[in-house]
Amino acid sequence: xxxxxxxxxxxxxxxxxxxxxxxxxxxxxxxxxxxxxxxxxxxxxxxxxxxxxxxxxxxxxxxxxxxxxxxxxxxxxxxxxxxxxxxxxxxxxxxxxxxxxxxxxxxxxxxxxxxxxxxxxxxxxxxxxxxxxxxxxxxxxxxxxxxxxxxxxxxxxxxxxxxxxxxxxxxxxxxxxxxxxxxxxxxxxxxxxxxxxxxxxxxxxxxxxxxxxxxxxxxxxxxxxxxxxxxxxxxxxxxxxxxxxxxxxxxxxxxxxxxxxxxxxxxxxxxxxxxxxxxxxxxxxxxxxxxxxxxxxxxxxxxxxxxxxxxxxxxxxxxxxxxxxxxxxxxxxxxxxxxxxxxxxxxxxxxxxxxxxxxxxxxxxxxxxxxxxxxxxxxxxxxxxxxxxxxxxxxxxxxxxxxxxxxxxxxxxxxxxxxxxxxxxxxxxxxxxxxxxxxxxxxxxxxxxxxxxxxxxxxxxxxxxxxxxxxxxxxxxxxxxxxxxxxxxxxxxxxxxxxxxxxxxxxxxxxxxxxxxxxxxxxxxxxxxxxxxxxxxxxxxxxxxxxxxxxxxxxxxxxxxxxxxxxxxxxxxxxxxxxxxxxxxxxxxxxxxxxxxxxxxxxxxxxxxxxxxxxx
Numbered sequence: 001x002x003x004x005x006x007x008x009x010x011x012x013x014x015x016x017x018x019x020x021x022x023x024x025x026x027x028x029x030x031x032x033x034x035x036x037x038x039x040x041x042x043x044x045x046x047x048x049x050x051x052x053x054x055x056x057x058x059x060x061x062x063x064x065x066x067x068x069x070x071x072x073x074x075x076x077x078x079x080x081x082x083x084x085x086x087x088x089x090x091x092x093x094x095x096x097x098x099x100x101x102x103x104x105x106x107x108x109x110x111x112x113x114x115x116x117x118x119x120x121x122x123x124x125x126x127x128x129x130x131x132x133x134x135x136x137x138x139x140x141x142x143x144x145x146x147x148x149x150x151x152x153x154x155x156x157x158x159x160x161x162x163x164x165x166x167x168x169x170x171x172x173x174x175x176x177x178x179x180x181x182x183x184x185x186x187x188x189x190x191x192x193x194x195x196x197x198x199x200x201x202x203x204x205x206x207x208x209x210x211x212x213x214x215x216x217x218x219x220x221x222x223x224x225x226x227x228x229x230x231x232x233x234x235x236x237x238x239x240x241x242x243x244x245x246x247x248x249x250x251x252x253x254x255x256x257x258x259x260x261x262x263x264x265x266x267x268x269x270x271x272x273x274x275x276x277x278x279x280x281x282x283x284x285x286x287x288x289x290x291x292x293x294x295x296x297x298x299x300x301x302x303x304x305x306x307x308x309x310x311x312x313x314x315x316x317x318x319x320x321x322x323x324x325x326x327x328x329x330x331x332x333x334x335x336x337x338x339x340x341x342x343x344x345x346x347x348x349x350x351x352x353x354x355x356x357x358x359x360x361x362x363x364x365x366x367x368x369x370x371x372x373x374x375x376x377x378x379x380x381x382x383x384x385x386x387x388x389x390x391x392x393x394x395x396x397x398x399x400x401x402x403x404x405x406x407x408x409x410x411x412x413x414x415x416x417x418x419x420x421x422x423x424x425x426x427x428x429x430x431x432x433x434x435x436x437x438x439x440x441x442x443x444x445x446x447x448x449x450x451x452x453x454x455x456x457x458x459x460x461x462x463x464x465x466x467x468x469x470x471x472x473x474x475x476x477x478x479x480x481x482x483x484x485x486x487x488x489x490x491x492x493x494x495x496x497x498x499x500x501x502x503x504x505x506x507x508x509x510x511x512x513x514x515x516x517x518x519x520x521x522x523x524x525x526x527x528x529x530x531x532x533x534x535x536x537x538x539x540x541x542x543x544x545x546x547x548x549x550x551x552x553x554x555x556x557x558x559x560x561x562x563x564x565x566x567x568x569x570x571x572x573x574x575x576x577x578x579x580x581x582x583x584x585x586x587x588x589x590x591x592x593x594x595x596x597x598x599x600x601x602x603x604x605x606x607x608x609x610x611x612x613x614x615x616x
Contacts, residue, residue: 041158049151050094055142058392062100066139068147069095096143141428247549254550254581255362259369261583262575266373273375274561275345275571275588345590348561348570349444350375353535355382355496355516358417358547359396360539363555364403367538370575371408374559377442379404381412382516382535383496385426387547388456389419397422401429409441413448415496415517416455420464423450436476438483438490443564447480447510448494473500480509491567498522498534505530512562512569512591521556524572526592531569533558540579551579560591 024032054067069075072088073095088095169175266272352371357363371379385400386393404410413434414423427433432441434448452472455461467475476493481504483489493510495501501513508529515534519541522534535558542553560572574586 037162041155041162045151045155045158048154049147049149052150053143053147055139055146057139057142058394059098059100059139063392064101064139065099066143067097067099068143069097071095074098098139251362251549255365257581258366258577258583261581262366262369262577263373265583265585269585271588272373273350274348277344345561345570346563348563349377349442350559350561351378351380351442351444352376353380353382353514353558353560354538355535356384356415356519356537356541357381357396357400357539358384358537358541359386359393360547360549361396361399362549363539364400366577367400367557368403368405370557370559372405376408376559378444379408379410380446380492380494380514381410381431382494382514383413383415383451384417384516385412385414386422387417388459389417389422389454390456391421391425393422394425397425397429401426401431411439411441411446411448411494413494413496414450416451416453416461418451419454420450434494436479438479444562445483445489445491445567446494447476447483447490447492449476449500451496451500469495469497469500470502473503476500477503477507477509480504481507484509489567491562491564498532501532502528505532511567521574524569524591531591533560533572540577551577551581554578 051068051070054065056063056065058064070093072090072093074088075095075097077097077099090096352367352374354367367379370376386396401410409432410430411432411434412426414426418426423433432439433450434446436447436449438445438447440446449472450464452463452465452467452469453461454464473495476495480490480493490510491512493501493504493513495513495515497517498513498515501510501515504510505513505528510530512524512531512533513527515532516537518534519537520534521536522532524531524533526532536556537547537553538555538557539547540551540553540555541547555577557575558572559575561570562568563570569591571588571590573588576584576586578584
């Protein structure tokens with residue numbers, strides 16, 4: 001008997017098919033298998049999540065349903081009016097289908113003249129065309145969020161199924177799968193099933209109608225160049241699209257001119273960022289003229305028609321409470337023969353104050369230019385960013401936020417035209433939304449809160465929480481006074497409604513309060529034991545006129561400076577923009593002292609030093 005027969009060897013043993021694999025340690029092989037499993041299931045999950053994502057969001061003033069597609073087009077379905085088509089900016093073959101729905105009732109302004117109403121709508125669409133990125137920012141976030149959620153769900157489901165299968169096979173899943181694949185007909189059936197699924201998807205994509213539509217040549221050179229429309233509406237817009245383009249170009253041209261004029265005004269200014277010398281005490285800049293309906297300068301009673309049209313001076317049940325300001329304070333005069341001293345201002349923090357923008361996104365570039373040229377360390381918005389607090393007005397919030405420099409912090413106290421939804425949108429856009437707590441921004445301690453009421457176009461004013469403006473002011477005053485007593489008080493109280501600032505001023509817990517709401521400038525003036533300043537509208541909001549489009553009234557922004565060491569306000573100037581696109585930089589003024597100080601503290605070189613409690 002031969003040796004081979006005795007040992008039972010029939011011949012040389014075959015080498016393993018995957019020699020490299022079998023040379024690895026068991027732990028390494030398990031890790032590689034687990035990684036490969038995660039990769040394959042992850043790819044499947046991401047594909048499923050991306051291609052099935054959908055979200056409800058806004059498209060300009062409309063509600064809309066967004067969903068992903070694979071035709072590499074952005075298609076806006078307008079129902080019986082046809083469709084709007086754009087080439088998709090997403091990687092091939094991804095596209096987006098948008099089913100455009102209604103405009104919320106809160107945005108349907110009440111116009112006595114239907115032609116005026118149509119003109120307002122036309123201006124609103126022109127604004128959307130001027131800021132298309134802002135109009136779809138929220139929708140993009142919503143789609144990404146939905147795709148991520150679906151991906152996690154599918155991935156988790158796949159891993160759970162695999163884990164359950166391993167448990168059922170007592171850890172021998174690979175062996176069971178291998179035995180199953182060796183059965184006759186299993187592999188062909190599996191391949192056929194996969195090919196059928198892929199073919200069905202390909203047929204569905206191929207059967208999608210390829211809509212050519214009319215290319216709207218009038219929109220050439222705009223951010224929506226190349227837009228195509230189908231149906232009868234496409235023919236109309238193709239024929240009369242120049243009207244939309246004229247509105248869009250007028251709006252763009254106006255605000256480009258304003259921004260250029262603002263730069264020119266700063267170029268010609270001897271003290272663009274801070275005053276070298278300033279008078280003390282400050283002369284009051286002339287306030288806006290009162291009207292026959294407002295002879296005493298009191299806050300007007302509620303005018304729903306004016307408020308609906310453009311966010312004009314709003315009524316409030318607290319409007320007649322103590323503290324409604326006169327329109328102009330008496331200008332202080334020096335003692336005979338004693339000229340006002342010229343003192344040097346100490347270093348401070350610069351803030352740009354805006355209020356009552358009411359969705360005029362054309363002002364976004366102007367605000368950004370003012371922030372840049374004034375050297376602003378922070379932006380303060382005293383509220384009423386939008387018109388009715390609806391979810392579709394997110395494009396206004398996004399347009400304002402996108403225009404600001406990336407490194408400029410922005411703080412907002414939302415107004416009565418802003419809702420809880422608006423506050424969330426502002427926070428998502430990067431604003432610090434004041435919520436009743438003290439925050440430190442750029443070295444300045446600020447306190448404020450969202451307005452307790454909501455005024456929607458066509459709906460009037462209703463409470464958003466069980467608190468009036470006056471009660472909110474009392475609560476904020478308690479917070480400010482407690483902080484002051486602990487030795488670290490607030491530098492500014494920012495609230496939309498000036499009524500909410502009264503208690504803190506009277507108790508001496510805030511050296512400076514900033515507000516909006518009245519659409520006219522008041523102060524700055526000594527009130528109680530502090531200084532009150534009410535900003536006019538930065539969108540030129542006037543009664544019975546829209547705030548979108550070119551300015552209907554004079555817009556105002558305020559550059560103000562605060563000493564971060566003492567918290568005392570130092571100086572301010574007004575930026576005025578007229579409906580003729582003219583820009584005027586007002587002179588620098590010193591803020592009034594909340595306690596008369598006949599003997600200002602002057603340091604070496606004529607510097608004005610912050611007052612100490614002993615000095616006051």
